[in-house]
Amino acid sequence: MTDKAVAAIRYKNVSKHYGAFTALDAVSLDVADGEFVTLLGPSGSGKSTLLGLAVGSITADSGEVALRGRDVRNLKPHQRNIGMVFQRYSLFPNKTVAENIAYPLAIRKIDRAEIARRVANSLEMMNLGPQSHRFPGEISGGQAQRVAVARALVFSPDLLLMDEPLGALDKSLRTGLQEEISRLQRASGIPTLYVTHDQDEAMFLSDRIALCNHGKIVALGEPRELYEEPASEWQACFLGEANILPVNGWRRAADHVSVDLAIGTTVTAKARDMLAAGTSAALMIRPEYVHVGEGVTPAMSAVDATITHLAFLGPRQRVSMEMADGTPLIADLRPWERPGHVGDVVRCGWNDHHSRLVEC
Amino acid sequence: MAEVRDQLQELPRLKAWLTVGRGLPPSGAGGVLLLVPALLVIAAFVILPVLYSLYLSLRTSVGFGLEAYENFFAFAQYPMALWNTAYFSGVASVATVVIALPACLYVSTHRGIIFQLFLGALGVALAISGLIRTVSWQLLLSRSGMVDAMAQMLGFTDQPLDLLYSKTAVLIGMTQIMLPIASMSLLNGLRGVDHELIRAASSLGASPMQALRDVWWPQMRKPVANALLLVFTLTTGLFLIPALLGGPSDTVLGKLILSDMTYDFENGAARASVSGVVTMLMVLAATLICLAIGGKPFHRRSGK
Numbered sequence: 030m031t032d033k034a035v036a037a038i039r040y041k042n043v044s045k046h047y048g049a050f051t052a053l054d055a056v057s058l059d060v061a062d063g064e065f066v067t068l069l070g071p072s073g074s075g076k077s078t079l080l081g082l083a084v085g086s087i088t089a090d091s092g093e094v095a096l097r098g099r100d101v102r103n104l105k106p107h108q109r110n111i112g113m114v115f116q117r118y119s120l121f122p123n124k125t126v127a128e129n130i131a132y133p134l135a136i137r138k139i140d141r142a143e144i145a146r147r148v149a150n151s152l153e154m155m156n157l158g159p160q161s162h163r164f165p166g167e168i169s170g171g172q173a174q175r176v177a178v179a180r181a182l183v184f185s186p187d188l189l190l191m192d193e194p195l196g197a198l199d200k201s202l203r204t205g206l207q208e209e210i211s212r213l214q215r216a217s218g219i220p221t222l223y224v225t226h227d228q229d230e231a232m233f234l235s236d237r238i239a240l241c242n243h244g245k246i247v248a249l250g251e252p253r254e255l256y257e258e259p260a261s262e263w264q265a266c267f268l269g270e271a272n273i274l275p276v277n278g279w280r281r282a283a284d285h286v287s288v289d290l291a292i293g294t295t296v297t298a299k300a301r302d303m304l305a306a307g308t309s310a311a312l313m314i315r316p317e318y319v320h321v322g323e324g325v326t327p328a329m330s331a332v333d334a335t336i337t338h339l340a341f342l343g344p345r346q347r348v349s350m351e352m353a354d355g356t357p358l359i360a361d362l363r364p365w366e367r368p369g370h371v372g373d374v375v376r377c378g379w380n381d382h383h384s385r386l387v388e389c
Numbered sequence: 390m391a392e393v394r395d396q397l398q399e400l401p402r403l404k405a406w407l408t409v410g411r412g413l414p415p416s417g418a419g420g421v422l423l424l425v426p427a428l429l430v431i432a433a434f435v436i437l438p439v440l441y442s443l444y445l446s447l448r449t450s451v452g453f454g455l456e457a458y459e460n461f462f463a464f465a466q467y468p469m470a471l472w473n474t475a476y477f478s479g480v481a482s483v484a485t486v487v488i489a490l491p492a493c494l495y496v497s498t499h500r501g502i503i504f505q506l507f508l509g510a511l512g513v514a515l516a517i518s519g520l521i522r523t524v525s526w527q528l529l530l531s532r533s534g535m536v537d538a539m540a541q542m543l544g545f546t547d548q549p550l551d552l553l554y555s556k557t558a559v560l561i562g563m564t565q566i567m568l569p570i571a572s573m574s575l576l577n578g579l580r581g582v583d584h585e586l587i588r589a590a591s592s593l594g595a596s597p598m599q600a601l602r603d604v605w606w607p608q609m610r611k612p613v614a615n616a617l618l619l620v621f622t623l624t625t626g627l628f629l630i631p632a633l634l635g636g637p638s639d640t641v642l643g644k645l646i647l648s649d650m651t652y653d654f655e656n657g658a659a660r661a662s663v664s665g666v667v668t669m670l671m672v673l674a675a676t677l678i679c680l681a682i683g684g685k686p687f688h689r690r691s692g693k
Binding site: 107120133162 | 685
């Protein structure tokens with residue numbers, strides 16, 4: 030019925046302004062069939078505006094939004110066949126859980142027996158059987174969230190949109206629901222566009238992550254790619270934690286770059302091909318790749334630093350240090366390692382293929 | 390919840406009403422004791438007078454009977470006043486709510502300056518005495534008044550409209566007097582309307598009309614019913630407006646009660662009591678209608 034080759038949703042050069050504020054600046058994005066794409070970014074970065082364009086609560090100033098190849102301007106909001114999960118769930122308080130889930134089916138005039146069957150299936154799949162005759166005011170936040178997801182999926186929409194659906198829940202509850210959302214999405218194969226500002230959530234769920242900032246998608250890729258090969262300091266720090274070492278200058282060699290650190294050491298590192306010569310840059314190393322003391326091998330690039338703080342976190346321990354010029358350096362070590370004591374000057378090292386030169 | 394409470398900060402009066410209930414100790418004898426003064430006042434000043442007027446309306450010169458009620462329907466002026474009262478209150482309550490609803494819906498979704506301005510305007514409207522507002526309608530609607538002059542100037546009519554001393558004038562006056570009160574009541578109720586539910590319904594495939602029927606109206610019916618009932622109940626007691634703006638055939642029951650009590654207490658008390666009881670029954674009927682309009686609560690819980 031639907032053409033699999035056509036993107037579930039395609040944004041093409043979409044812009045949206047509110048007075049002087051630019052919510053979206055010529056954004057383009059495709060979500061393929063069955064794909065889970067997350068829009069990750071700080072508030073005001075335009076991610077919710079992208080969802081609004083899809084459901085029809087916002088219209089674009091310029092550019093094109095197409096659902097399965099059909100321009101949204103030709104579709105009224107209720108004709109778009111999009112399932113949406115709202116941050117506040119937006120369940121109907123005057124309908125029971127079962128009636129809430131049945132609503133999109135009833136609107137579509139599906140016959141009663143079929144509605145009953147699909148609602149029962151959905152309730153069972155979401156483990157909501159005992160709650161089916163309760164009203165939204167009587168169930169927990171986690172349950173309400175599952176009802177909202179069930180309601181958005183029950184009519185087999187062409188696209189599922191979720192606007193920070195776990196934002197209002199406890200951390201412990203979130204993890205379980207993330208797994209559930211992931212499982213359901215894979216099982217149903219419904220392409221999904223998910224908005225969050227929680228990077229762990231984005232990494233856990235997504236096939237691809239679109240990093241949003243100032244109305245633009247600044248990076249788009251698989252979680253591993255974005256985490257390990259960020260293009261800029263902002264990206265490196267927004268997705269995960271990063272050590273940023275100031276750089277005086279750098280030169281491109283055959284398959285690596287040679288970097289003069291501000292503290293005087295010259296090291297080699299990886300860099301994106303796109304990074305133009307002369308761009309101001311910094312060296313980025315993830316804390317888990319920094320070794321301290323005995324862990325440093327002769328093959329590594331190394332600097333000296335003073336330990337300022339030690340924290341034992343269970344699965345790992347966090348060592349906070351300061352380099353000679355005051356640049357902070359953090360390392361995540363395995364629990365059994367013994368980096369030293371606060372005040373000690375220690376040797377810190379990293380393998381060159383773990384450090385990246387990023388734009389700053 | 391916290392958000393709702395924040396919004397209530399801006400409605401000091403309503404906040405006072407609402408927090409009285411919430412501030413009570415959760416349960417137990419101590420909390421119930423706090424109700425005693427209020428219950429005593431209600432018993433002394435509401436229930437006893439009602440019972441007494443029922444008693445008066447049934448007492449005749451020879452004992453007890455329905456004589457006063459028979460007289461009520463025998464004199465043409467009483468049924469006419471009854472009809473007038475029902476007509477004025479009914480039309481005024483519907484008109485008030487219809488006029489106030491769009492503005493209140495708009496304001497209820499706003500905070501800050503628009504909301505404050507609206508509340509301020511309501512406050513000013515309430516602060517000006519109803520008598521003064523009624524008298525100004527007398528000036529505006531008179532033969533040489535502004536309304537007539539405007540209508541003739543704009544070419545709607547070429548002769549005086551003769552609005553003053555008519556049912557229309559009474560209705561205009563009542564609606565205007567009641568608007569700020571109805572707006573207060575509506576605004577309070579409509580602040581609880583969740584407009585995002587309409588977006589949710591629409592994303593689930595509901596057309597605008599279906600969303601209106603399934604999500605919007607169920608949220609609004611309670612505030613609307615409350616405002617209707619409030620205006621209806623209050624207007625049944627207004628006799629000054631019909632007296633000042635209406636003609637001789639626009640008398641209401643309240644006016645008859647007044648004259649019965651003033652000029653002929655011997656026989657008048659019984660007649661006035663009958664009028665009172667009839668008014669009460671009318672308000673009771675209006676309450677039942679408004680209960681039906683109000684429907685089931687929107688935030689529902691299953692009976693356990």
